[in-house]
Amino acid sequence: MRILLVEDDVMLGESMVASLSRQGYTVDWLERGSGVLTALKTETFTAIILDIMLPDISGFTVLKQVRQANFNIPVMILTARDEINDRVRGLDGGADDYLVKPFALEELLARLRVMIRRLSGTTENQLEVNGLVLNLDSQSVTYHGEALKLTVNEYKILSTLLSSAGRVLSKEQLIQSLHGWDEGGSDNAIEVHIHNLRRKLDSSVIKNIRGVGYIIEK
Structure with a gap:
C-alpha cells in the first residue's frame, strides 16, 4: 500500500x-x-x-x-x-x-x-477476500487458514491488490506500490512476483486481465 x-x-x-x-x-x-x-x-x-x-x-x-x-x-x-x-x-x-x-x-x-x-469496508484490522486474509497488525497472510510465507515485495503487491479488491490495477500501478517515485522495477519483475504469489495461493485468486492488469475479485 x-x-x-x-x-x-x-x-x-x-x-x-x-x-x-x-x-x-x-x-x-x-x-x-x-x-x-x-x-x-x-x-x-x-x-x-x-x-x-x-x-x-x-x-x-x-x-x-x-x-x-x-x-x-x-x-x-x-x-x-x-x-x-x-x-x-x-x-x-x-x-x-x-x-x-x-x-x-x-x-x-x-x-x-x-x-x-x-x-x-471492513471493521477489523485485516483485509479478507474469499478465504485470503491479510492482517494489517502482524503483516501476516493466511489462505483458507494456512499461513503463507511471502517476500516483502510479494506482501506489498498482495496488500495493494487486496485493498483495491474488485478493481483492476495496471503493472505500472503495482510497480509504484513497490518503489514509489524511486527508480526501479519493471513489468517483468511484477510478472515474476505475481507468478510466485499464484503458486503460493491459487492461480484463480489473482486474475490477469490481458492488456490491462491484475485483479482480485470480491
Missing part, C-alpha cells in the same frame, strides 16, 4: 518514511502542498498524511483542493495545532482523521490502519 506524505519537517519526514517503510508501506514524500494534486492525478495512493503548516500553502487549502477535485482518498491531518477549531475545520473540510504533534508512532500506525479498514 502506498502512502503520500506531505510534511516539511525534514527530520520528522525522514523518520516517518523509515518507520512506515518498516511496516510494509511504500511512502512518497512531498515537502510542499502545491504538488499534491499533480501527484494524485498521475499516481495511485492508498492514503494521504497531510501536515497543515506547510511553507507554500496551508494544508487546509490542500485538503479543500483534493476534495473539490473529487478524490475520495483517506486523508489524515498531522499538525502541531491542537485548538478545537482547527480540528473541527479539518474534519469538516473532509479529513478522515486528525493527529496532533508530537505523537507516538504506534498511534499513527493504528489510525492509518483504521482509515485503510474504512476504505476496504
